[in-house]
Amino acid sequence: MILAVFLAYLVFWIGKPSSPSEQSCAIGFVDTNSVAYAEGLRIGDRILSVDGEPVKNWNEFAIRLSLLKNCRLEVESGGATRTVDLPTERNEIGVLSLDGVWPVNFCDVGGVVPGSSAEKAGIKAGDRIVEFNNVSLFSREQLIDLVNQARDATVGAVVLRRGARVDVLVTPEYSEEVGRALIGVQFSMMDIDYDQISHPSPGSQIRSHATAIIRILKALVTPKKARAAAQGIGGPIMILAFFWWAVSQSIMIAIWFTCFINVNLAILNLLPIPILDGGHIVFSLWEWITRRPVHTRVVNMLSNIFFFLFIAVFVFLTYRDAARLGFSRFFKRAPAAERVEEPEPAPAEQP
Numbered sequence: 001m002i003l004a005v006f007l008a009y010l011v012f013w014i015g016k017p018s019s020p021s022e023q024s025c026a027i028g029f030v031d032t033n034s035v036a037y038a039e040g041l042r043i044g045d046r047i048l049s050v051d052g053e054p055v056k057n058w059n060e061f062a063i064r065l066s067l068l069k070n071c072r073l074e075v076e077s078g079g080a081t082r083t084v085d086l087p088t089e090r091n092e093i094g095v096l097s098l099d100g101v102w103p104v105n106f107c108d109v110g111g112v113v114p115g116s117s118a119e120k121a122g123i124k125a126g127d128r129i130v131e132f133n134n135v136s137l138f139s140r141e142q143l144i145d146l147v148n149q150a151r152d153a154t155v156g157a158v159v160l161r162r163g164a165r166v167d168v169l170v171t172p173e174y175s176e177e178v179g180r181a182l183i184g185v186q187f188s189m190m191d192i193d194y195d196q197i198s199h200p201s202p203g204s205q206i207r208s209h210a211t212a213i214i215r216i217l218k219a220l221v222t223p224k225k226a227r228a229a230a231q232g233i234g235g236p237i238m239i240l241a242f243f244w245w246a247v248s249q250s251i252m253i254a255i256w257f258t259c260f261i262n263v264n265l266a267i268l269n270l271l272p273i274p275i276l277d278g279g280h281i282v283f284s285l286w287e288w289i290t291r292r293p294v295h296t297r298v299v300n301m302l303s304n305i306f307f308f309l310f311i312a313v314f315v316f317l318t319y320r321d322a323a324r325l326g327f328s329r330f331f332k333r334a335p336a337a338e339r340v341e342e343p344e345p346a347p348a349e350q351p
Helices: 002-014 058-065 117-121 140-149 202-220 223-231 236-249 251-269 277-290 296-325
Strands: 016-018 027-030 046-050 070-077 080-087 101-103 109-112 128-132 155-161 164-170 173-175 180-182 185-187 193-198
Touching: 002 202, 002 251, 016 251, 027 140, 046 058, 058 202, 109 117, 117 164, 128 140, 140 180, 202 223, 202 251, 236 251, 236 296, 277 296
Parallel strands: none
Antiparallel strands: 016 193, 027 101, 046 070, 070 080, 109 185, 128 155, 155 164, 173 180
8 A cells, every 4th residue: 555655646747648537527327317416407517616615637537525414516518507406325335426427428439349330330449439320429328328219210329439430330239138229339448549548546446446445345245236347357368468558548648547456456465364464463462352362273274264265266267358359369469549449357338
């Protein structure tokens, strides 16, 4: 954690290519079933302040919301400014936020499903989808919604490929497995804008990294989300692959990713599992409460069991990563202009 804090300060001092949530506090998507939508919040609206305190970007906005049960937002929409009162709700990791409201993000293509409409249209990994059915895109969530609305219809889309606009035609097809229409692209989740350098505060970086791993851990013990969460976990090969990609994009992104890995490992190490530090803490707490140590045989038995389980998981993740990535792809360096050759442990929802 000490190293993570140092790296976070390094990123803060030098700066790194930014993400949309670091640049502004614009709304990327609003669920039509949410209270926020009923109160008039729409895609593209910009949040200026929370309870009278100005916010510069979405990260600051999220931090302010996490401390409020109800909030008063000053919102700019269509050149006009108005005030909206909204309740906050706890999200999947227990943090207060606005239900059904998402920030702006990029619709970058990390992969294309073979045989899909996107592949037939010529969409490629590295493309950024900027328009769909004559609608400018603000987020992946918006694109997913628009694709579902255009089920079985052939519509136009615009992608950016190495800076050039390319027009394509796609036909969203309904998927019984997913329960909505898809065109067959897998998103890259690494929102990077090389034209804008950001200087995120060390605290916001550590908080964001910690939130990511806590969200995964909670999903693992949630029946409906456990399978998807398990598929998104990577082992040593995946970590190296991501680091290889990060270095190929920017040294500062690599430093930021190293900070992310450190925070993740620190939290995982505190899980109450024998052989991890968290397990030792549990044993120590038992001894402190009962005034006698855990029996040596129990400690040895639990340690041996979890040691072999840990090795088994390690081997399984390594095998799955190798099968998923392939060595040729792992060592292939992507041109910086394409920005998305990175391997994804688990692609986001497919539109």
